[in-house]
Amino acid sequence: MKKVRVAVLSSLIAVLMVALSLVVSPLAFAQQATPVPAPTITPVPPVARPEGSTEVVFWYGLGGNLGNVVQEVVNMYNTSQSTYYINAVFQSSYDDTINKINAGLASGDLPDLAQIFEAGSQRMIDSGAIVPVQTLFERDGMMDVVEDMEPAVRANYEINGTLYSAPFNSSTAMLYVNRAAFAEAGLDPDQALVTYDDVAEYARALTVRDAAGTVTRYGLAVYAEGWFLEQIHAVHDAPIGLPANGREGERMTEYAYNGEVGVTWVEFLKGLVDEGVAVYYGPASGGSGAAASAFVNNQAAMHFSSIASLRGLVSSAAGAGAGVDVGTLYMPRAEGADGKTIVGGASLWITNVGTPEAQEGAWDFIKYSLQPEVQAFWAANTGYYPVVQASYEDPVMQEALVNFPQFQVAIDQIRLTDITSANTAHVSGIFVPYRTHYVEAFDRYMRGEFATAQEALDAAVAISNEQLTEYNLTAGG
Amino acid sequence: MQEDVVSIVAPVSAPVAYGRQNALARWWSRPRNRELLMALLYSSPALIIFFLFTYFPFVRAIWLSLNITNQRGEPAAFNGLGYYLRVLSLDGSGRTDYLQSIGTSFQFTLMVVPTVIIIAVGLAVLAATRVRGIQFFRLIFTSSIAISLASAGVIWSLIYNPSSGATRWVVELLNLGVPGVLNSNLTTIPAVAVMSVWSALGFNFIIALAGLQAIPEDLYESASIDGAGGWHKFRFITLPLLSPTLLFLVIIGTIGALQAFTQFHLLIPDSPNTVFIYETFRAFWYDNRYGLASAMSIIVFIILITLTIIQYRTLDQRVHYQ
Numbered sequence: 001m002k003k004v005r006v007a008v009l010s011s012l013i014a015v016l017m018v019a020l021s022l023v024v025s026p027l028a029f030a031q032q033a034t035p036v037p038a039p040t041i042t043p044v045p046p047v048a049r050p051e052g053s054t055e056v057v058f059w060y061g062l063g064g065n066l067g068n069v070v071q072e073v074v075n076m077y078n079t080s081q082s083t084y085y086i087n088a089v090f091q092s093s094y095d096d097t098i099n100k101i102n103a104g105l106a107s108g109d110l111p112d113l114a115q116i117f118e119a120g121s122q123r124m125i126d127s128g129a130i131v132p133v134q135t136l137f138e139r140d141g142m143m144d145v146v147e148d149m150e151p152a153v154r155a156n157y158e159i160n161g162t163l164y165s166a167p168f169n170s171s172t173a174m175l176y177v178n179r180a181a182f183a184e185a186g187l188d189p190d191q192a193l194v195t196y197d198d199v200a201e202y203a204r205a206l207t208v209r210d211a212a213g214t215v216t217r218y219g220l221a222v223y224a225e226g227w228f229l230e231q232i233h234a235v236h237d238a239p240i241g242l243p244a245n246g247r248e249g250e251r252m253t254e255y256a257y258n259g260e261v262g263v264t265w266v267e268f269l270k271g272l273v274d275e276g277v278a279v280y281y282g283p284a285s286g287g288s289g290a291a292a293s294a295f296v297n298n299q300a301a302m303h304f305s306s307i308a309s310l311r312g313l314v315s316s317a318a319g320a321g322a323g324v325d326v327g328t329l330y331m332p333r334a335e336g337a338d339g340k341t342i343v344g345g346a347s348l349w350i351t352n353v354g355t356p357e358a359q360e361g362a363w364d365f366i367k368y369s370l371q372p373e374v375q376a377f378w379a380a381n382t383g384y385y386p387v388v389q390a391s392y393e394d395p396v397m398q399e400a401l402v403n404f405p406q407f408q409v410a411i412d413q414i415r416l417t418d419i420t421s422a423n424t425a426h427v428s429g430i431f432v433p434y435r436t437h438y439v440e441a442f443d444r445y446m447r448g449e450f451a452t453a454q455e456a457l458d459a460a461v462a463i464s465n466e467q468l469t470e471y472n473l474t475a476g477g
Numbered sequence: 478m479q480e481d482v483v484s485i486v487a488p489v490s491a492p493v494a495y496g497r498q499n500a501l502a503r504w505w506s507r508p509r510n511r512e513l514l515m516a517l518l519y520s521s522p523a524l525i526i527f528f529l530f531t532y533f534p535f536v537r538a539i540w541l542s543l544n545i546t547n548q549r550g551e552p553a554a555f556n557g558l559g560y561y562l563r564v565l566s567l568d569g570s571g572r573t574d575y576l577q578s579i580g581t582s583f584q585f586t587l588m589v590v591p592t593v594i595i596i597a598v599g600l601a602v603l604a605a606t607r608v609r610g611i612q613f614f615r616l617i618f619t620s621s622i623a624i625s626l627a628s629a630g631v632i633w634s635l636i637y638n639p640s641s642g643a644t645r646w647v648v649e650l651l652n653l654g655v656p657g658v659l660n661s662n663l664t665t666i667p668a669v670a671v672m673s674v675w676s677a678l679g680f681n682f683i684i685a686l687a688g689l690q691a692i693p694e695d696l697y698e699s700a701s702i703d704g705a706g707g708w709h710k711f712r713f714i715t716l717p718l719l720s721p722t723l724l725f726l727v728i729i730g731t732i733g734a735l736q737a738f739t740q741f742h743l744l745i746p747d748s749p750n751t752v753f754i755y756e757t758f759r760a761f762w763y764d765n766r767y768g769l770a771s772a773m774s775i776i777v778f779i780i781l782i783t784l785t786i787i788q789y790r791t792l793d794q795r796v797h798y799q
Contacts, residue, residue: 095763102765106550127548224747281639282660283747290656293640433764440749447662449749463572467764470545474553 044071046088047078053085056361060088060115061097065312069381077368084361094346095432098123105129112354113362115168117346118156119431124349125164126429126475131350134163136363145370145388152414153387155424156343160249165347166366167387171308172341172414173231175332179325181206181301189327192409196268199332203277206301220278221300222269223287224442226435227344228304229257231331232265234423235339245426251472252428255464258457264334266442266453283443298322306344307410310383328406330413340416342425345384385411429471434464542772550767560772575756581666582752586734588670594726597681605689622679630743633672637744665750669740681726688722720796728788732781753777
């Protein structure tokens with residue numbers, strides 16, 4: 001009997017060892033790898049609400065450092081006057097903010113003011129629950145502020161002649177490059193306008209293999225992201241949706257991103273991955289984080305991201321200590337294309353569900369947020385560029401441009417060409433879902449489930465249009 | 478009693494109003510009916526809650542599933558069985574995306590349920606032996622029950638993260654050619670299944686251990702006297718007497734695995750290969766197609782109830798109750 005017990009006990013210990021190793025090994029490995037040191041971000045606390053002030057509930061979707069700057073701007077406003085009090089409530093992401101608003105339309109739980117990205121514009125307009133800010137600009141005789149807005153920014157939020165929401169934070173997509181790696185490989189990191197061929201050539205030159213042939217640094221980090229598909233269509237001045245991106249009076253009735261522009265873009269990325277000079281990190285949320293981490297740790301020399309990530313990438317690269325010098329280029333394009341990119345970021349929407357006082361409070365905060373010095377403070381501390389041009393005369397902004405010349409590349413990029421409906425964000429009731437359909441098809445193509453990019457995009461367009469037709473049917477368009 | 482007499486005599490020529498009042502009185506006079514009313518009264522708190530939060534939403538989901546909804550989630554256009562046909566790929570579009578996710582759900586369930594039960598029973602057999610310090614091991618085997626799926630999902634997303642390198646050996650062993658196990662079709666669902674097995678182990682272990690401890694010791698003693706070895710005792714005593722427990726675990730496990738959501742939300746929120754429940758959530762939360770999502774949830778309901786009935790019918794015949 002004793003023998004049996006010993007056997008049982010030893011097998012128990014074996015099981016325990018296996019279980020333990022499962023827990024311990026990731027930690028051991030984690031020490032070997034050099035992940036980005038998580039910046040310790042302590043949330044900025046809100047200031048106290050003064051007695052007798054009108055509360056304005058404000059939903060915003062920016063987290064981390066960006067979210068902190070939002071709270072700082074809100075605090076500055078709240079201390080600047082005592083009539084209104086902005087209660088800023090973080091909603092975890094842009095996507096969750098619009099999804100929560102969509103759900104709130106049914107339940108009646110809506111804020112007085114919301115920060116929504118351009119993907120939510122059509123739904124906000126159709127909701128019937130908003131006050132177009134243009135009526136307030138006109139009422140208060142403040143159209144000069146609208147006139148002073150960055151033209152591309154104004155065009156983005158002015159839909160069929162009406163400015164529905166007030167731009168707050170504006171960005172655009174960039175190709176981030178490691179300038180140190182470029183110098184090493186004898187490439188020019190200052191030539192901002194690059195073609196697909198240029199980027200392919202760079203990727204080959206920047207890929208580094210060790211003696212065993214294993215890649216230690218890829219030329220380019222790739223992840224599935226719908227926003228870049230929109231940017232690529234813009235630089236080629238091709239509408240992603242017909243007619244005219246939904247911007248010329250008629251509601252958009254179909255998606256058309258399975259044309260040459262979309263197919264070339266997706267094939268370009270897949271080709272580099274297949275060639276072994278780019279690495280694919282998967283779909284949007286997880287993929288972008290992994291790609292950014294690879295970029296700042298010098299495991300990938302080029303990376304696509306928003307200009308709003310500039311400050312974060314610069315400080316992460318410094319923290320990682322892998323010698324990465326962050327630079328920015330325009331989004332790559334086919335030979336001969338010289339178009340501007342689309343304005344990203346978000347705008348502020350006033351809802352009509354609150355009391356008239358709360359609506360006035362929301363409007364008052366918008367007026368404050370558009371003051372040149374507030375926009376300069378906002379831009380200098382984040383990575384967004386100012387939405388009003390007067391901010392460029394502010395010393396804070398001028399200093400930021402000197403310290404971070406990468407900003408200027410983004411500003412130049414959105415001013416590259418004249419504004420057309422094709423290089424302005426499209427307007428569609430299924431903007432957020434279309435992105436997931438594209439990301440899914442892109443991911444399936446990268447996983448080898450689709451033989452060609454054309455098949456993948458055809459499938460995504462088909463399901464997007466199925467849903468768009470349904471939406472337009474119920475939205476009465 | 479007097480009321481009874483009146484009711485028997487009166488109806489013949491009574492006016493309508495009188496007759497109705499009379500019928501009511503007659504109904505009330507029966508003790509069974511009065512008990513029924515009292516029963517309803519006492520159970521009304523539970524009934525109201527069930528009605529509001531279960532039956533009403535269920536009926537509403539059926540109605541919504543037949544309609545295209547507007548932004549506010551109200552039915553806007555009648556769609557008949559359109560969404561059901563779309564999901565089951567019977568609408569002639571040839572699109573099988575949702576049907577595939579139903580397949581993935583079953584694949585995931587087949588990976589998780591048998592694995593977790595086999596490991597749990599194995600561990601329970603080990604932990605049922607009476608040796609010193611066994612409580613310590615019982616505690617360890619149970620520990621995953623104390624970790625919520627959300628926390629477990631965060632832990633495992635770290636383990637599977639390409640930059641942590643913990644699963645790099647799997648990527649290299651299988652020559653996946655992608656950064657992490659969650660990026661390859663070959664390993665995405667198995668990786669989520671491994672995490673789910675780990676997470677469900679504690680609960681299954683406790684139930685299996687309790688089942689084992691309920692088996693009378695004398696059966697084993699008499700089997701030993703008859704010369705039965707360890708395997709024979711397990712095969713002919715433990716397994717048959719544990720079968721009610723196993724049936725319970727299989728049914729609960731199957732329902733749980735087919736309804737699994739959290740781990741998919743945390744580990745592979747954007748993956749094209751995911752389970753039907755997650756597709757339902759996407760249809761609701763990302764696509765705002767409340768009608769479609771309702772149809773999908775009704776389909777889940779039908780699948781679950783059918784499966785449970787089949788499992789119960791077929792497996793119950795093989796279960797030995799003491």
